[in-house]
Amino acid sequence: MYRSHVLVCGGTGCTSSHSHEIIEKLESEIAARGLQDEIKVIKTGCFGLCALGPIMIVYPEGCFYSEVTVEDVPEIVEEHLLKGRMVTRLLYDETVQADEIKSLEQTKFYAKQKRVTLRNCGVIDPENIDEYIAHDGYQALEKCLNRMTPDEVINVVKDSGLRGRGGGGFPTGLKWSFAAKNSADQKYVVCNADEGDPGAFMDRSILEGDPHCIIEAMAICGYAIGASEGYVYVRAEYPIAVKRLQIAIDQAKEYGLLGENIFDSGFNFDLHIRLGAGAFVCGEETALMTSIEGNRGEPRPRPPFPAVKGLFGKPTNNNNVETYANIPQIILKGAEWFASMGTEKSTGTKVFALGGKIRNTGLVEVPMGTTLREVIEDIGGGIPNGKKFKAAQTGGPSGGCIPADLMDTAIDFDNLTAIGCMMGSGGLIVMDEDNCMVDIAKFFLEFTVDESCGKCSPCRIGTKRMMEMLEKITEGKATLEDLDKLEELALYVKQNSLCGLGQTAPNPVLATLKFFRHEYEAHVVDKKCPAGVCKALLNYKIKEDMCKGCTLCARKCPVGAISGTVKNPHKIDTAKCIKCGACMESCKFKAIIKE
Amino acid sequence: MLKKISKFPFKGTPEQEAQLKALIEENKHDSSMLMHVMQQAQLIYGYLPFEVQVMIAEGMDIPLEKVYGVSTFYAQFSLSPKGKYNISVCLGTACYVKGAQSILDEIAKQLGISAGECTEDGVFSLEASRCIGACGLAPVMNINDEVYGKLTPDQVAGILAKYKEA
Numbered sequence: 218m219y220r221s222h223v224l225v226c227g228g229t230g231c232t233s234s235h236s237h238e239i240i241e242k243l244e245s246e247i248a249a250r251g252l253q254d255e256i257k258v259i260k261t262g263c264f265g266l267c268a269l270g271p272i273m274i275v276y277p278e279g280c281f282y283s284e285v286t287v288e289d290v291p292e293i294v295e296e297h298l299l300k301g302r303m304v305t306r307l308l309y310d311e312t313v314q315a316d317e318i319k320s321l322e323q324t325k326f327y328a329k330q331k332r333v334t335l336r337n338c339g340v341i342d343p344e345n346i347d348e349y350i351a352h353d354g355y356q357a358l359e360k361c362l363n364r365m366t367p368d369e370v371i372n373v374v375k376d377s378g379l380r381g382r383g384g385g386g387f388p389t390g391l392k393w394s395f396a397a398k399n400s401a402d403q404k405y406v407v408c409n410a411d412e413g414d415p416g417a418f419m420d421r422s423i424l425e426g427d428p429h430c431i432i433e434a435m436a437i438c439g440y441a442i443g444a445s446e447g448y449v450y451v452r453a454e455y456p457i458a459v460k461r462l463q464i465a466i467d468q469a470k471e472y473g474l475l476g477e478n479i480f481d482s483g484f485n486f487d488l489h490i491r492l493g494a495g496a497f498v499c500g501e502e503t504a505l506m507t508s509i510e511g512n513r514g515e516p517r518p519r520p521p522f523p524a525v526k527g528l529f530g531k532p533t534n535n536n537n538v539e540t541y542a543n544i545p546q547i548i549l550k551g552a553e554w555f556a557s558m559g560t561e562k563s564t565g566t567k568v569f570a571l572g573g574k575i576r577n578t579g580l581v582e583v584p585m586g587t588t589l590r591e592v593i594e595d596i597g598g599g600i601p602n603g604k605k606f607k608a609a610q611t612g613g614p615s616g617g618c619i620p621a622d623l624m625d626t627a628i629d630f631d632n633l634t635a636i637g638c639m640m641g642s643g644g645l646i647v648m649d650e651d652n653c654m655v656d657i658a659k660f661f662l663e664f665t666v667d668e669s670c671g672k673c674s675p676c677r678i679g680t681k682r683m684m685e686m687l688e689k690i691t692e693g694k695a696t697l698e699d700l701d702k703l704e705e706l707a708l709y710v711k712q713n714s715l716c717g718l719g720q721t722a723p724n725p726v727l728a729t730l731k732f733f734r735h736e737y738e739a740h741v742v743d744k745k746c747p748a749g750v751c752k753a754l755l756n757y758k759i760k761e762d763m764c765k766g767c768t769l770c771a772r773k774c775p776v777g778a779i780s781g782t783v784k785n786p787h788k789i790d791t792a793k794c795i796k797c798g799a800c801m802e803s804c805k806f807k808a809i810i811k812e
Numbered sequence: 813m814l815k816k817i818s819k820f821p822f823k824g825t826p827e828q829e830a831q832l833k834a835l836i837e838e839n840k841h842d843s844s845m846l847m848h849v850m851q852q853a854q855l856i857y858g859y860l861p862f863e864v865q866v867m868i869a870e871g872m873d874i875p876l877e878k879v880y881g882v883s884t885f886y887a888q889f890s891l892s893p894k895g896k897y898n899i900s901v902c903l904g905t906a907c908y909v910k911g912a913q914s915i916l917d918e919i920a921k922q923l924g925i926s927a928g929e930c931t932e933d934g935v936f937s938l939e940a941s942r943c944i945g946a947c948g949l950a951p952v953m954n955i956n957d958e959v960y961g962k963l964t965p966d967q968v969a970g971i972l973a974k975y976k977e978a
Contacts, residue, residue, distance in 0.1 A: 230948040233959035267948025415904030415943035453851065453888055454944055494847060495887030495942060511846035512878075513885040529844075572906030572947040579948055613905065646905045660908055670885070 219257040221298060224274045226339060228263030228425055229418070229457055230579075231270040236260075238287050239271055246294040256298055262426015264339035266326055267579040269309060274339075279320050283309040326577050329596055331558065333566045334419075334542035335582045338426030343461050346468040349429040355474055357548035358433050361440055362482035365548075370441040371397060374544065376552035378564035383409055383500070383537030384615065384641045384717070386563075386630040395524035396442040396534040404444035405528040406435050407535040409505055410451040410458070413497040414613030415664065417644035419568035420538035422580055424451070424458035427542070428465035432475065434541035436486045437548060442534050445485045450505050453492045462490060497614070497668035501716045502535045504670070515672045516716035537642070539568055559585030563629035573610075573646040576601050583628075590624040593647060604649035608732070612641025614661045614668075615721030617728025618654070637728050639721065653750035654733040655740055658726045659687040665722040676719030679710035683726060690737060692753040693744040700737055704730055752796050755811045761786040763808035770800035770809065815884050816928050817891045822863045831856050832864065836871035843874060846882060850889060859890040887942070895930045895937035897975050901953040904943025911965075912951035916940055918965040919953075922972055936975070 225231075225240050243258050264272050269283035273293070280303055282293065289307060296302045305313065311324040321327050332338075341348040349355070361370050375390025396404060408431060412420040424431065435447045451459050466488050469475040477485045491509050498504045499514040506528045508514035527533025543565060547555045556564045563585040569592060572578050576598030583592060589609060593599065600606050608618040617638035619626060626632055633640050648657065662684045671677045686703045689695040707723035707730075714720045730737060739745050746754040759770070759779075766784040771777075778794040781787030789800070789809075801809040835852050839845040849868055854860050860883050869876040883889040901907075901916040916938075920926050923936050930937040946952045949961025960971060 229945050233946045233949055233952070233961060267946075270948060412945075413942070415908075416906040416947055418943070418945035418947060421945050454942065492848070492851060493886075494851065494889060496885060497942075508847070509844065511844040511882075513881050570906075570947060572950065573909040578906070578950070610905065644905065646909060648909055652909055657909070660905070 219255060221256045222276045223256060223258045223298070224261050224276070224339065225258065226262075226264050226270060226272040227260035227343075227457075228267070228270075228338075228422055229455070230263065230267035231272060232457060234271050235287065236271040239273070239285055239290060242287050242290040243294065246291050247298065250294065250299055252294075252298060259342045260344070261340065262338040262343050263335075263422040263580060265330075265335065265422075265580040265582075266309075266577060268577050274321070278303070278318060280318060281309045281312045281321055282307045325595055325598065326579075326581075329587065329591055330582050331566050331584050332582050333546055333558075334423060334430075334539055334568060335426070335580065336546070337430065338422055338580075341427070343426050343428055344464050346429060346465065346472060349427070353549060354429055354545075355433055357545035358436050358440075358474070359480050360548055361437050362480045362484050367397060367441045367443065370437060370548070373548060373552050374441075377543075377547045377555040378552075378559075378562075379540065379543055379547065379555065380563065380630060381536060382539035382543075382567065382642070384612065384639065386640060389536060389540055392524065392536070393438060393441050393534055395522065396444075396532050399525055399532040400443075401532050403446070403529075403531045404442055405531055405533040406439045406442070406444045406447035407502075407506065407509070407523075407528060407533055408435055408447065408449040408541055409500065409502065409535055409537040410449055410455075411493045411500045411505060412452060412455075412538070412642060413500045413668075414615070414642045414644045416572045416613060416646050417570045417642045419570055419580055419643055421452075421455050421458050423538050423542050424455070424462050428458075428462045429469065430545055431462070431538060431541050432465055432469050432488060434544035435488060436475065436479070437544055438534055438536070438541070439486045440484055442532070444532075444534070445487065447486065447488045448491055448509055448528065449488065450491050450493060450499070450509055453494055459490065459492065466490070496670070497664070498670045498716070498718050501718055504716065505535065506533065513670070515670045516718075518715060539643070560627065560629045562631055567628070567640070567643055569643045569645040571597050571645050571647070574600050574604065574649040574652070575647040585629045586627045588625050588627050589619055592628070592645065593624070597647070600647065600649050604651065607648045607650050607652060608654065610646040610648065610657065610725075611644065612639035612721075612724070613644045614664045615639060615717070615724055616641045616644075617724050618648075618657075618732060620732040637724075637731055639724060651748055651750070653746050653748035654729045654736050655687065655691055655746075656748075656750045658729045659684070659691060661725040662687060662722070665718065669718065669722070673713075673715035673719060675710050675713040676715065676722060679706060679714075680719070680722050682706060683710070683723065687726070690740050691746070691751040693740060693751075695741045697738070697741055700730070700734075700741060749811060755796055756791050757789050757794055757796065757798070757800060757809055757811050759787050759789055760808050760810060763806050765806055765808075767805070769803050769805070773799045773803040775799060815891050817862075820893060822861045824857060824861070824863065828856050829867075832867060833871070836868060840872045843872065846872060846874060846879070847886075850879070850883060854889060859893045861891075893930065893934075893937075896935050897955050898937045898939065899953060899955050900939045900941040901927075902942075902944050902946070902951065903940045904945075904947065904950075906943070906947035907951040910950045914965050915951050915953060915963050915968065918968045919972070922968060936972075 273282040371393050379389045380386040496514045499508045501516045504514040504516040523533040568582045608620050610618045666680045669676045711723045764786040771779040778790045865879045869879045927940045952961045
């Protein structure tokens, strides 16, 4: 028995800020004081509050230390672990109230969350199968194999109302029943961990923090549909997730939880990892399977659906990581328990990756139906630097945006679709008044132009032409007629593309046109970018009353666009100016503004 | 996506070739392992020169056209060598809305190269990357395996200087 447990986050965010060095230092400092038999250091998955990383929690007290550095470690070991005095200066201030330590669950960030798929992230050591087993791990698989028929398993998943968390929102139980119905000598279970939506990282965090739950869920799916082999397709950009998943697979094989005759039931299941190589379109299920087969990841028309003809031409079931992460809990606690969370048509919880202009960037899991306002203001802690909330972008390059006046929308699949938005995989990027919505639409379109596989022309050519129109707009060369053309083309691409990538690529444009048409019009009619982002529409100006005539800006200007004499106000020739901003950076009197 | 193809002559060593041959031997019976072989080959050589793609095609008995098709389809495969220090600036959404573009612009300005290029002395190469998932630290960049977070353009010169000396 240990008297203290020190949990250090080993997720990608905290590892990037050197949490592994903190762990090494902790272990050496603890050993130097001979405490290694009393205190255990555990490297866990993501706690969710990435903004405050690296994060360390000390139990039994439940002290939440934030932004810990290697230099802080000796003090924590000496003061807290040896002498029992907390290092208050490092405690997350939300957890300290009138000198009392509040539990993490009471902080605003965690209070409204409901952690189902993330339940083990930041709690267990993901590289140790025993810790997963101690948290009810593999009990659901045992229950399925020995006490349920495949049909019963599928019915529980159907009754739970679980819908695919990868973006589409298709009922999971129904999908399983399609694959189960088709008979073949070989079927496959595929897990889509090719999390391509920039700004979403829940799938990565689940794989890093709780890899065994995905293995267990895939084995359950294999039993339900009659498959004995599975593939996990992971982004190569996620090295930590890949490593931990491989460790987990090896451990599960060693324990007989993968392989032949699992739990003496006669059921065999084996799992392989395949790495992606950086192609967004491989998140589309037919493209993903083509890629596993070793080809260019191009999608193909459906039907035939994967449940009929999928991987290697065999019936295949494909779900994403977050969807699978719900399965063991649904089997153990029942369909009613799961359906009691969330809304009528969107049951359960959803994980969101909060990013952008928000105080608490990180991962949050809330019941479906939570309003955007609760997520951003209560959990996310609002917008930093006293700026105003402008919009939240959901669903990445396939999604849309939610403007400030719709902040009380309850987030679920159908509500978001109704306002022309999309749940997507759960990236939630917050934007403030400094972000230009036309620029954001252009940013996403640039992404889809680059990632379009080129197989069908509406997507390959259509997105490119849309991109050119957006460039015209941000350069102030467009007319109002172009806006109508842009909208018409967007709808055409949406209706005529082959796969999900092209069908959703115009969404960011359509959504910003719908909610922020006035910003587009400002670019087109007034030739102004209200947020001050689009370079071509900015003009640098010297405020006469502030300029001391020091000549520094004139000397810094690379194109000689600034003229004036010593001690007299200077002037910028806007025709010569290349808008590099060098003058503004150099001015000591803040006399140069852009408008 | 358009790929920059190397004009540098191929300089593979016999050790590298032996490693590649062993890798091909191990996987040649399963054509679905093509991407795995190419990923490992890129680790061996640092990029995928045309000569290496030919060896893979012949060794695995897969048409060269297909190998080349795969190498140009996926962003991860590089057809030109990287610098001693490869700088990759994350242009994921979370980083972008927090000003990642200005970080990329500043580095490009300081090194005199644009994204996808390598400096003439072979010390630095620059690329814009997809989301690396460290959104809590946005904007982020990687120099080889080192991660730099919460960046501002004025930190760029100092960080680059560290590598120029090394």
